[in-house]
Amino acid sequence: MKFPAPLGLAIFAAMASTLCNAADAPWVNPAVTAASAQVIDLRHSIHQHPELGNMEVQTSVLVAQQLKSWGIEVRTGVGKTGVVGVLRGGKPGAVVALRADMDALPVKEMTGLPFASKAEGVRLGKTVPVMHACGHDAHTAMLLGAARVLAEHREDVPGTVVFLFQPAEEGAADVDDFDTHAVIGAKAMIRDGALDSPKVEAVFGVHVMSGYPSGHLYYKPGTALNSADDFRITVNGKQTHGSAPWTGVDPIVASEKIVDGLQTLVSRRIDLTKGMGVISVGSINGGTTTNIIPETVTLSGTIRTNSADIRDTILAKMPTLVSGIASAYEVKADLEVMHYAPVTTNNPGLTEAMVPALELAAPGKVERLPASLSPSEDFSLYAEKVPGLFVFLGATPEGQDMNKAAPNHSPYFSVDDGTLTTGVKAYVQFVLNYVGRVTGKS
Numbered sequence: 001m002k003f004p005a006p007l008g009l010a011i012f013a014a015m016a017s018t019l020c021n022a023a024d025a026p027w028v029n030p031a032v033t034a035a036s037a038q039v040i041d042l043r044h045s046i047h048q049h050p051e052l053g054n055m056e057v058q059t060s061v062l063v064a065q066q067l068k069s070w071g072i073e074v075r076t077g078v079g080k081t082g083v084v085g086v087l088r089g090g091k092p093g094a095v096v097a098l099r100a101d102m103d104a105l106p107v108k109e110m111t112g113l114p115f116a117s118k119a120e121g122v123r124l125g126k127t128v129p130v131m132h133a134c135g136h137d138a139h140t141a142m143l144l145g146a147a148r149v150l151a152e153h154r155e156d157v158p159g160t161v162v163f164l165f166q167p168a169e170e171g172a173a174d175v176d177d178f179d180t181h182a183v184i185g186a187k188a189m190i191r192d193g194a195l196d197s198p199k200v201e202a203v204f205g206v207h208v209m210s211g212y213p214s215g216h217l218y219y220k221p222g223t224a225l226n227s228a229d230d231f232r233i234t235v236n237g238k239q240t241h242g243s244a245p246w247t248g249v250d251p252i253v254a255s256e257k258i259v260d261g262l263q264t265l266v267s268r269r270i271d272l273t274k275g276m277g278v279i280s281v282g283s284i285n286g287g288t289t290t291n292i293i294p295e296t297v298t299l300s301g302t303i304r305t306n307s308a309d310i311r312d313t314i315l316a317k318m319p320t321l322v323s324g325i326a327s328a329y330e331v332k333a334d335l336e337v338m339h340y341a342p343v344t345t346n347n348p349g350l351t352e353a354m355v356p357a358l359e360l361a362a363p364g365k366v367e368r369l370p371a372s373l374s375p376s377e378d379f380s381l382y383a384e385k386v387p388g389l390f391v392f393l394g395a396t397p398e399g400q401d402m403n404k405a406a407p408n409h410s411p412y413f414s415v416d417d418g419t420l421t422t423g424v425k426a427y428v429q430f431v432l433n434y435v436g437r438v439t440g441k442s
């Protein structure tokens with residue numbers, strides 16, 4: 001339901017008291033507790049059998065089986081290996097989507113846990129070790145737990161709940177990172193109608209974070225995570241002898257000027273009052289020995305920002321800068337940019353309206369983040385379509401030194417089982433607390 005602002009505010013205020021009471025449902029805590037052993041089992045099982053992006057075949061079978069066993073409508077093969085579940089509640093209300101990602105990373109697990117992964121996968125024809133090093137096993141298990149709890153109490157559930165189990169959040173094992181035509185992850189889920197039938201009004205996501213205490217939830221209105229775009233520049237010169245550079249065209253010197261020039265986009269061209277941006281060149285490859293000027297140098301790197309305006313400026317100005325420098329040094333430079341994710345932006349009104357939901361999920365353990373975090377998420381693509389809220393859940397046991405916890409993506413990364421029930425509750429409370437008011441464009 002959409003209301004014009006003044007009327008919407010009045011109705012929102014009138015609805016708030018009744019809905020807040022309904023949200024504090026007495027059945028939630030016992031139901032979540034009853035489901036917790038199964039959630040832990042599911043997480044261990046998924047952790048032990050991780051699958052790379054777009055290869056989540058067994059994981060999606062498990063997810064679909066579980067959802068069906070609770071009487072939830074299931075669509076499979078969404079966004080390639082994704083699963084969408086639909087639960088129609090017994091009370092009137094909005095259509096709300098809850099999202100979890102299912103993919104693992106090409107990392108060799110070193111945790112030594114009893115359920116540690118020994119799995120291998122194939123990424124672009126190469127066999128690689130596979131590990132749930134970002135906690136997507138926990139996300140999948142927590143969302144399954146929420147599905148069970150909501151399905152068991154469907155008569156008390158307002159509106160309709162759409163469960164989005166998404167593949168390939170970290171990239172796809174069958175797609176080259178620079179295949180600019182590829183549609184994967186959240187983009188593929190959206191293309192396949194994950195938000196359309198039924199039409200989703202708001203979307204919620206939870207991500208476990210190492211270095212934050214277990215059972216605590218963190219939120220931030222507005223910008224929550226950076227944008228991410230990767231680039232590759234192929235600089236073509238003319239190979240020649242190192243003793244006579246004037247007989248060829250040197251791509252190495254030109255590449256050095258391009259690396260320098262890219263830094264001036266950040267320091268000279270973007271409006272730094274609007275946020276931050278970084279351009280990092282992470283690889284330079286070219287040449288074989290001391291006395292040959294090579295034909296080609298390849299640079300690759302990443303662009304991260306916390307402002308859509310800064311991102312747009314960098315992406316708009318980069319091609320001219322690269323081609324201008326290339327032309328000055330008489331080389332040819334091909335620039336490829338792979339757009340991964342826009343800035344993850346939490347709808348401010350929705351975020352504030354959902355703080356009580358977080359408080360019910362983690363009483364006394366909810367914190368507002370003072371600044372956005374540096375990672376990126378393709379959850380941002382859902383939040384561009386409908387108002388969204390993405391929150392963070394601590395994954396490191398309380399009492400442990402948070403600074404020493406292995407970060408997400410480390411081979412030593414681990415998630416405290418004790419935090420899973422908080423994640424389940426957060427998903428459930430998002431549904432119960434949502435008041436069906438679209439709070440403005442995100």
Ligand SMILES: [Zn+2]
Nearest residue numbers: 134170408409
């Ligand atoms: Zn990750």
Ligand SMILES: [Zn+2]
Nearest residue numbers: 134136169207
């Ligand atoms: Zn992740």
